[in-house]
Amino acid sequence: MTIKVAIVDYGLGNLFSINQACQQAGLSSFITSDADIISTADALILPGVGAFGDAMNSLKANNLVAPIYNFVQTGKPFMGICLGMQLLFSQSEEFGQHEGLNLIKGQIVRFPETNREGESIRVPQIQWNQIACPENQSWQNSVLKDIPEGTYMHFVHSYYAVPYNVEDILSLSEYEGIKYASAVMKDNITGIQYHPEKSAGQGIKIYQNWAHFIKNKSY
Amino acid sequence: MNNVRVIPRLDIKGPNLVKGIHLEGLRVLGKPEDFARYYYEYGADELFFQDVVASLYERNSLHDIISRTARNMFIPLTVGGGLRTIDDIKQVLRAGADKVSLNTAAIRNPQLVRDAAQKFGSSTIVVAIEAIKQPDGRYLAFVDNGREETGVEVVTWAKKAEELGAGEILITSVDREGTAEGFDLNLIKKVADVVHIPVIAHGGAGSLQNIAEAITIGNASALAIASIFHYASMGKVLADSDHEEGNTTFLRSGKRFGIINPSDITQVKEYLKISHIPCRPI
Numbered sequence: 001m002t003i004k005v006a007i008v009d010y011g012l013g014n015l016f017s018i019n020q021a022c023q024q025a026g027l028s029s030f031i032t033s034d035a036d037i038i039s040t041a042d043a044l045i046l047p048g049v050g051a052f053g054d055a056m057n058s059l060k061a062n063n064l065v066a067p068i069y070n071f072v073q074t075g076k077p078f079m080g081i082c083l084g085m086q087l088l089f090s091q092s093e094e095f096g097q098h099e100g101l102n103l104i105k106g107q108i109v110r111f112p113e114t115n116r117e118g119e120s121i122r123v124p125q126i127q128w129n130q131i132a133c134p135e136n137q138s139w140q141n142s143v144l145k146d147i148p149e150g151t152y153m154h155f156v157h158s159y160y161a162v163p164y165n166v167e168d169i170l171s172l173s174e175y176e177g178i179k180y181a182s183a184v185m186k187d188n189i190t191g192i193q194y195h196p197e198k199s200a201g202q203g204i205k206i207y208q209n210w211a212h213f214i215k216n217k218s219y
Numbered sequence: 220m221n222n223v224r225v226i227p228r229l230d231i232k233g234p235n236l237v238k239g240i241h242l243e244g245l246r247v248l249g250k251p252e253d254f255a256r257y258y259y260e261y262g263a264d265e266l267f268f269q270d271v272v273a274s275l276y277e278r279n280s281l282h283d284i285i286s287r288t289a290r291n292m293f294i295p296l297t298v299g300g301g302l303r304t305i306d307d308i309k310q311v312l313r314a315g316a317d318k319v320s321l322n323t324a325a326i327r328n329p330q331l332v333r334d335a336a337q338k339f340g341s342s343t344i345v346v347a348i349e350a351i352k353q354p355d356g357r358y359l360a361f362v363d364n365g366r367e368e369t370g371v372e373v374v375t376w377a378k379k380a381e382e383l384g385a386g387e388i389l390i391t392s393v394d395r396e397g398t399a400e401g402f403d404l405n406l407i408k409k410v411a412d413v414v415h416i417p418v419i420a421h422g423g424a425g426s427l428q429n430i431a432e433a434i435t436i437g438n439a440s441a442l443a444i445a446s447i448f449h450y451a452s453m454g455k456v457l458a459d460s461d462h463e464e465g466n467t468t469f470l471r472s473g474k475r476f477g478i479i480n481p482s483d484i485t486q487v488k489e490y491l492k493i494s495h496i497p498c499r500p501i
Contacts, residue, residue: 050340
């Protein structure tokens with residue numbers, strides 16, 4: 001059975017590597033901005049790099065907001081990556097206040113200029129950083145199934161998510177003393193701040209887990 | 220301290236991986252794809268591809284190499300050399316690059332950095348600075364692969380590049396490049412201390428101790444290393460001598476470059492670890 005994964009093209013982000021990673025995981029992925037094609041996909045990915053406000057404006061200008069909401073309502077798997085993860089939230093403070101898709105309640109805020117010791121912080125965070133499982137959370141029914149705690153993933157971002165409901169947090173990471181949500185999950189929605197498609201073998205495992213879930217309706 | 224990134228740097232001329240000294244006198248070492256694959260499998264955190272003649276010929280010819288390499292390599296790839304317009308950048312990103320490195324065009328047209336950062340996101344834009352130390356101790360930025368002086372002072376330019384929206388600075392000491400005499404720690408520290416974005420140290424990676432000092436003394440966030448990795452890998456990378464272009468005498472001779480003490484990525488990362496410098500383990 002061919003599993004069709006639509007990668008939303010709204011003019012932002014490196015779609016090439018996400019497409020490659022999907023195919024590596026056995027998914028039949030394609031890049032599209034066509035609402036009809038999106039609606040017939042088995043799963044949907046919202047990618048993105050750049051600024052939050054520009055991205056939301058671009059989604060609106062391409063008439064992609066309604067197709068995304070419609071897709072999420074069907075219950076089919078939906079994943080946001082990097083800026084695509086941040087867009088799932090209610091709003092962002094990036095260059096003024098911007099409203100997001102509000103699929104997950106919470107805020108997007110910037111890393112501060114200094115850490116608790118008063119030392120200046122380098123932003124963006126660009127590094128391989130570790131992911132941890134929050135207390136009372138399990139990765140067994142998620143894209144992180146069988147990925148060891150403490151695995152290093154590739155991160156590139158200046159802003160981070162603060163979910164209102166802690167139960168939405170799937171993984172935690174720490175940058176300059178700030179512990180924050182580096183992945184979230186709510187019903188059929190998964191959001192990942194890091195770049196699994198740039199995190200070598202363990203990153204591809206995330207796509208493979210997701211592919212298994214799309215196929216079998218369980219992780 | 221953040222996890223330091225170890226980035227093999229591949230200088231490319233035509234179809235070949237090359238290496239020179241002070242960015243000149245290029246020798247053919249092999250095929251870039253073979254080395255890239257090897258580094259990916261043996262723990263590289265990112266890869267940096269530089270078309271070393273692109274700026275001279277005003278074109279970047281790495282699209283094919285990048286699209287072949289990016290297909291099955293899942294770590295960040297940065298591409299530099301001869302990128303002069305938003306459209307040039309778009310094309311290498313489409314070919315599979317994650318980031319672009321701008322030098323010559325950025326100095327000649329700083330607005331390009333601002334426009335590119337706005338269009339593709341700051342984290343996609345690396346500003347590369349080629350520094351040559353002057354007799355009076357100042358560092359000046361050069362372009363066209365260290366060939367042409369700009370009169371621009373390096374630290375001032377680094378600060379400006381950050382303001383324009385660069386996400387990272389790659390600082391090359393042309394004086395040390397290819398010599399394995401050691402990173403210019405003074406240069407790296409000057410730049411790293413004046414900006415709040417990550418700085419990649421490049422040019423002259425020498426002993427393991429010197430590599431660690433680029434972090435502990437130079438305050439760099441990442442290390443771009445060419446010669447000592449390439450010379451450590453030459454025997455292990457697929458020995459394919461199908462090189463028709465370039466100066467291959469060295470390659471065919473089977474010799475090694477005398478003064479360079481080769482280390483592989485594992486050795487560098489192990490040394491960082493015992494020096495209490497965190498990095499992603501292999």
